Amino acid sequence: MWSDLPEEKKEEYKRLILAFASLTGMFAQKSYDNDSNVSPIINSKFQETAFQKAFDAYAEDIGNTSYDVSLEENGEKYLVGIKTFGISSGDQKVAQFKAKHDEWAEIIEKIKENASGADDKDTINLLNTNLYMTLARRIAMIRNARIDSSRANIRGFKVKIDDSHVHSVYHVLMPSGKNEEPKIFVGETAYDKIDIENLSIIGCTGKNNPTNFFFTDGKHVYKYTSADSQLHMNFDNKNIVCDEWDVKYADDAHAIFGKIADVIYPENKEFSVSGDKVDFIISKDKFDEPVVEESYCWTIWNKNREVELFSGFNSFYGTGSKMQIAQRIKKIDSLDNLFNDCDEEFDSYNVDIANKIKQGVKDFLLKSSATNDARMEKVKLRNELIELADKVGSSKLTDELKKILYRPMNEVxxxxxDAKSFHKEHPYFFGPGYGEVKDGSHSLRLPKEERQFNLVFEPSGDSLPAYITQDEGKAIESVEKQSYLGEWILREVFQLGEYEPLTTERLEELNINGIRLTKYRGSKDIHLEFIWIDEENPPKGYISGKR
Structure with missing residues (x-):
């Protein structure tokens, strides 16, 4: 990536980073006779914003997840993990699996038990190799799912999954060490998925820490630490350097900050701070950035931290058929032809299975499921019918049965x-009157054609026409087939298999638990992005709802 970025943008980025590093004397905790003794300081948050500013990059907002920014240059899309650490430092944290800590506790305890009587590392490794491999595989699967999900977000739903123009890289800045000539080394390495097929265990980090261990996939060396459930990676620092910058320290960093203070908080009374009001000088290009008019976010799971099983992103999992009764009966009668078309010859065993399937489908399609308990009974029945079809050994029978028992598998x-309150409190967010209902009814007042807007997915920028629908305007659907959007969201963003429901566990694995909708000044478009929401410290515009 670095070699392909425009030189003028790289120079601007370099200028911003070196300007910050030149003020290292302000942040050093001790006084030194010679500033050159100090290692250059880079603030990681400043590094991210400087990168965004210099390269017109988009800030990812998915919490503790795969990438920090994304950018596009000459038709190539880059997902970038941004890091800063010393040129001589060791392994760096690349992922955390807090939600899995309890789930993996049994394996961790077994590792401790095996190691308790061992005399050395070799013995510990011999006793725990299989357990280390089990953990390494689980870590790799979750890590890879997060990467695939993030790639899907930037690639968007209009690009084929085998698109070769999306790249993922780590961009790192590595300051020189203490008592060395002050420099900043620019490094870059591939942000690869872990090659699960080539995993091998190196062993524990030490006799006293048997639950912390190293493993490799032949491309990178990783370290898992159990106490905080973190994954670290060896960046091979000195071998990934692609550029280096000389750092010059300011003679009087305090004086520079004093001048900034004079500009922001001048002593001249005409521009002085008055009450809570502060006048800021803003550069011209600040006005060129889009201004957020309204922005709201909420969690995908409900107040009980459960993903609704039969609605929203799990709409396809619903148990209530949308077919008319006559159509349902026709589907039931068509099963006989389906059995006759099976490749397998039906003996008495398969005939018995066929009868059970037909009766089960009849119960599923014709019996009501108005309560949650009734719906869960239908889920159980559906699973049993699919298992019976599998026993027949005909993939055609199984596939056709799924189409009968499920709604379209990409329907979302x-x-x-709390849509009623949302539309009342924010009546112009989607459009005037979009959420208004008819008098004495839950149905929306405006016709479908007058409730449409352009939905833009960030960070890919892909868009499609969508509209507000269902009772009290509680849903957003694509104007085109729901499956058009569902395949991308379910298979790629959430990394789900066919007919696999979205769960809280999957959201925690991917570190995606919410969505944010944003509207910018001067535009009617609604921008959507998948994010992580810390419910104990919710972001601006957070809506808890009453679900």
């Missing part, structure tokens, strides 16, 4: 929590 919609 975006839920708006």
């Amino acid at each position: 919609y975006i839920s708006i929590p």
Whole structure:
């Protein structure tokens, strides 16, 4: 990536980083006779914003997840993990699996038990190799799912999955060490998925820490630490350097900060601070950035931290058929032809299975499921029928049965929590009157054609026409087939298999638990991005809902 970025943008980035590093004397905790003794300081948050500014990059907002920014240059899309650490430092944290800590506790305890009587590392490794491999595989699967999900977000739903123009890289800045000539080394290495097929265990980090261990996939060396459930990676620092910058320290960093203070908080009374009001000088290009008019976010799971099983992103999992009764009966009668078309010859065993399937389908399609308990009974029945079909050994029978028992497998919609209140409190967010209902009814007043807007997915920028729908405007659906959007969201963003429901566990694995909708000044478009929401410290615009 670095070699392909425009020189003028790289120079601007370099200028910003070196300007910050030149003020190292302000942040050093001790006084030194010679500033050159100090290692250059880079603030990681400043590094991210400087990168965004210099390269017109988009800030990812998915919490503790795969990438920090994304950018596009000459038709190539880059997902970038940004890091800063010393040129001589060791392994760096690349992922955390807090939600899996309890799930993996049994394996961790077994590793401790095996190691308790061992005299050395070799013995510990011999006793725990299989357990280390089990953990390494689980870590790799979750890590890879997060990477695939993030790649899907930037690639968007209009690009084929085998698109070769999306790249993922780590961009790192590595300051020189203490008592060395002050420099900043620019490094870059591939942000690869872990090659699960080539995993091998190196062993524990030490006799006293048997639950911390190293493993490799032949490309990178990783370290898992159990106490905080973190994954670290060896960046091979000195071998990934692609550029280096000389750092010059400011003679009087305090004086520079004093001048900044004079500009922001001048002593001249005409521009002085008055009450809570502060006048800031803003550069011209600040006005060129889009201004957020309204922005709201909410969690995908409900107040009980559960993903609704039969609605929203799990709409396809619903148990209530949308077919008319006559159509359902026709489907039941068509099963006989389906059995006759099976490749396998039906003996008495398969005939018995066929009868059970037909009766089960009849119960599934014709019996009501108005309560949650009734719906869960139908889920159980559906699973049993699919298992019976599998026993027949005909993939055609199984596939056709799934089409009868499930709604279209890519059918989804975006839920708006407490929609009635949302539309009342934010009546112009989607459009005037979009959420208004008819008098004495839950149905929306405006026709479908007058409830449409352009939905833009960030960070890919892909868009499609969508509209507000369902009772009290509680859902957002694509104007085109729901499956058009569902395949991308379910298979790629959430990394789900066919007919696999979205769960809280999957959201925690991917570090995606919410969505944010944003509207910019001067535009009617609604921008959507998948994010992570810390419910104990919710972001601006957070809506808890009453689900």
